[in-house]
Amino acid sequence: MSAPIVFHFDFSSPYGYIGSEKIEALAARHGRGVDWRPMLLGAVFKVAGTAPLTSVPLKGDYSRRDIVRSARFHGVPLRMPSKFPIATQAPARIVVWQRGRDAGTTPRLVKALYRAYFVDGRDISDPEVAADVAGETGVERAAARAAIDDPVVKDALKRDVDAAIAAGVFGSPYIIVDGEPFWGVDRLDQVAAWLERGGF
Amino acid sequence: MSAPIVFHFDFSSPYGYIGSEKIEALAARHGRGVDWRPMLLGAVFKVAGTAPLTSVPLKGDYSRRDIVRSARFHGVPLRMPSKFPIATQAPARIVVWQRGRDAGTTPRLVKALYRAYFVDGRDISDPEVAADVAGETGVERAAARAAIDDPVVKDALKRDVDAAIAAGVFGSPYIIVDGEPFWGVDRLDQVAAWLERGGF
Numbered sequence: 109m110s111a112p113i114v115f116h117f118d119f120s121s122p123y124g125y126i127g128s129e130k131i132e133a134l135a136a137r138h139g140r141g142v143d144w145r146p147m148l149l150g151a152v153f154k155v156a157g158t159a160p161l162t163s164v165p166l167k168g169d170y171s172r173r174d175i176v177r178s179a180r181f182h183g184v185p186l187r188m189p190s191k192f193p194i195a196t197q198a199p200a201r202i203v204v205w206q207r208g209r210d211a212g213t214t215p216r217l218v219k220a221l222y223r224a225y226f227v228d229g230r231d232i233s234d235p236e237v238a239a240d241v242a243g244e245t246g247v248e249r250a251a252a253r254a255a256i257d258d259p260v261v262k263d264a265l266k267r268d269v270d271a272a273i274a275a276g277v278f279g280s281p282y283i284i285v286d287g288e289p290f291w292g293v294d295r296l297d298q299v300a301a302w303l304e305r306g307g308f
Numbered sequence: 309m310s311a312p313i314v315f316h317f318d319f320s321s322p323y324g325y326i327g328s329e330k331i332e333a334l335a336a337r338h339g340r341g342v343d344w345r346p347m348l349l350g351a352v353f354k355v356a357g358t359a360p361l362t363s364v365p366l367k368g369d370y371s372r373r374d375i376v377r378s379a380r381f382h383g384v385p386l387r388m389p390s391k392f393p394i395a396t397q398a399p400a401r402i403v404v405w406q407r408g409r410d411a412g413t414t415p416r417l418v419k420a421l422y423r424a425y426f427v428d429g430r431d432i433s434d435p436e437v438a439a440d441v442a443g444e445t446g447v448e449r450a451a452a453r454a455a456i457d458d459p460v461v462k463d464a465l466k467r468d469v470d471a472a473i474a475a476g477v478f479g480s481p482y483i484i485v486d487g488e489p490f491w492g493v494d495r496l497d498q499v500a501a502w503l504e505r506g507g508f
Contacts, residue, residue, distance in 0.1 A: 156365045165356045166478035170491060180508055181498050278366035291370060294494035298381050308380055 112141040113299075114284040116272055117218075118149040119196035120233075121280035122175040122186065125226045127293040128219055129184045131283070134296060138303040144207070144214050146200035146265070147272045149193075149280055156278055160193050178293065186226050194225070194233035197265070198256050202242050204265045205255035213245070220245045312341040313499075314484040316472055317418075318349040319396035320433075321480035322375040322386065325426045327493040328419055329384045331483070334496060338503040344407070344414050346400035346465070347472050349393075349480055356478055360393050378493065386426050394425070394433035397465070398456050402442050404465045405455035413445070420445045 113135045117124035135142050153159055161171045172188065179186035199221045207214045224230040224241045232238045235256045243249030255261045272282075276289065283290045283299055288307070290299050301308055313335045317324035335342050353359055361371045372388065379386035399421045407414050424430040424441040432438045435456045443449030455461045472482075476489065483490045483499055488507070490499050501508055 152366070156367060158364065158367075164358065166352070166473070166476060167356060167358075170476060170478070170489060173489070174491070174495075177498065177508075181501060273366070276366060276370060278370070289370060289373070291374070292494070294492070295374075297497065298377065301381060308377075 110138075110140055111286060112143040114143045114145060116145045116147050116277045116280065116282040116284070118147055118280040119199045119221060119225065120193040121149065122188070122226060123178065123293040124280035125186065125222045126179055126182050126184050127281035127283070127296065128222050130182060130293070130296060131281075132215060134300055134303075140303070142215065144203065144218050145268065145272065146196070146203045146218075147269050147277060147280070147282075148196060148200060148265075150195070151269050152273060152278050155273055158278075162192070182293070187229060189225055189229045189231075191231055191233075194231065196233065197262075198235045198238040199232045199241075201256050201258075201261045201265050202238055202247075202252050204268060205258070205261045206242070206247055206252070208264070213247070217242060217245050217247060310338075310340055311486060312343040314343045314345060316345045316347050316477045316480065316482040316484075318347055318480040319399045319421060319425065320393040321349065322388070322426060323378065323493040324480035325386065325422045326379055326382050326384050327481035327483070327496065328422050330382060330493070330496060331481075332415060334500055334503075337500075340503070342415065344403065344418050345468065345472065346396070346403045346418075347469050347477060347480070347482075348396060348400065348465075350395070351469050352473060352478050355473055358478075362392070382493070387429060389425055389429045389431075391431055391433075394431065396433065397462075398435045398438040399432045399441075401456045401458075401461045401465050402438055402447075402452050404468060405458070405461045406442070406447055406452070408464070413447070417442060417445050417447060 115131050117128060131142055162168045176186060176188065203214065203218060206217055221232055221241050225232045230237050232241060235253060239249050239253035242252035279291045281293060285299060285302050288302060315331050317328060331342055362368045376386060403414065403418060406417055421432055421441050425432045430437050432441060435453060439449050439453035442452035479491045481493060485499060485502050488502060
């Protein structure tokens with residue numbers, strides 16, 4: 109099997125959520141797996157001097173419209189949460205912690221957390237809610253809740269995010285195929301072409 | 309014939325250029341024309357507090373790579389000009405002036421100016437160069453050159469840009485189909501679906 113597709117994402121990113129629902133099938137069609145890499149856009153905004161799309165004048169109104177339309181276009185259920193954007197340390201730490209124990213369950217965990225927020229409107233920035241959602245996927249709830257406050261896990265996420273930014277990751281989703289970076293769910297067509305033709 | 313597709317663009321925008329090479333055929337497949345609307349991204353940056361993509365930390369390196377890859381993906385010839393970005397008052401004023409005289413030649417004029425910059429590397433921010441290119445398309449060169457300094461034409465472009473920004477236009481290309489806005493050449497797939505299904 110070839111190298112997995114690296115999928116960088118922030119749990120508060122609607123385009124990351126849409127991408128999370130499409131990337132596995134796309135990767136599988138080309139004999140690839142997915143390496144799920146939660147990151148924190150807040151850290152990027154500090155480095156790049158940028159801001160959440162929905163808070164930028166002019167772009168904000170458009171993006172709120174584009175997000176729900178893009179979800180319809182891709183056939184992915186999405187309801188914009190009333191609280192948006194959110195801090196995503198809690199779900200990101202659970203994923204980093206769980207990936208170290210049993211990477212096979214990571215896709216299920218990521219998608220459950222994303223859907224809890226973008227379909228059911230649950231506030232996964234709340235450690236209790238994030239742990240609840242993890243528990244619903246079969247992860248031990250108390251251990252997941254403890255992981256959020258574990259300095260070792262905190263540090264592991266911080267190192268992951270720093271390494272991603274150092275590698276040039278600045279958005280969500282940010283998809284890397286054999287070293288070639290693609291930013292945005294609207295690059296899935298180019299990702300597919302790249303996998304099919306081995307570059308273009 | 310249904311209402312034309314409104315195509316807002318800046319002559320310094322590579323994604324606008326790629327879009328300009330694709331939009332007519334797409335529109336024609338659905339019995340539509342194209343209403344070409346040059347705008348000035350510099351005016352948007354002031355309102356939105358944003359900056360050219362290539363000058364944003366982290367995003368700059370990625371976007372230089374994405375621009376040429378996206379051109380290859382869409383089958384459009386493109387060489388990044390050595391002078392980039394440029395001020396685009398000169399070519400935009402020629403288009404506004406010429407559109408008022410003979411709208412039928414606008415597509416040819418727009419595409420000639422875009423290709424002069426993004427294929428041949430000619431500096432169309434220079435009024436003499438912009439007038440040269442217009443002349444090569446059959447427009448009277450001396451009149452085109454004079455239009456760039458004509459206060460009436462200057463004012464017409466300024467009103468166009470102000471109206472576009474007031475209507476929410478903030479990027480290039482920014483495509484409007486029956487009131488529905490689509491930002492970016494990477495929304496051409498959604499534009500096609502929208503035209504095909506009458507919305508989705």
